[in-house]
Amino acid sequence: MIRYALKCASGHAFDSWFPSGAAYDALRDAGHLACPVCGSDRVEKAPMAPRVTVGRDRATASEGAPDAQQDAAVPANALSAPPKGELARAIAALRDKIERETENVGARFADEARAIHGGEAPERAIRGEATPHEARALLEDGIPVLPLPFANPKKVN
Structure with missing residues (x-):
């Protein structure tokens, strides 16, 4: 990994995280990478420093290292920790409201949105997943869609 x-x-x-560099390249080339904040599929590698340990256990090797203090400051349950800051709380409240008041149709989102728009399915608020291509096609056909300001927690790495 x-x-x-x-x-x-x-x-x-x-x-x-990716199984390999080739897996990253394949996902990027297929358009399967997306920003968890804005949903953009134009994602690139950013500069980063590698973490290497040699011959010592990780706890000993990381003592005093710059990343050790930073890692210690991030709790293991950071993804499930309550949001901090006014913006994070507002996004969490929006997420709760959306999840309570919409039906999750998952990967069927584009098809279900078209069926609702065409009167073939009952009108209701839905949420789900669409590729950038599917979302553009819906918008071009006059079907309103909006990316959510948060990622699916089951798909966050």
């Missing part, structure tokens, strides 16, 4: 620091065209920085 390899961890890459990534950034999107809008400058949002994040990182993700």
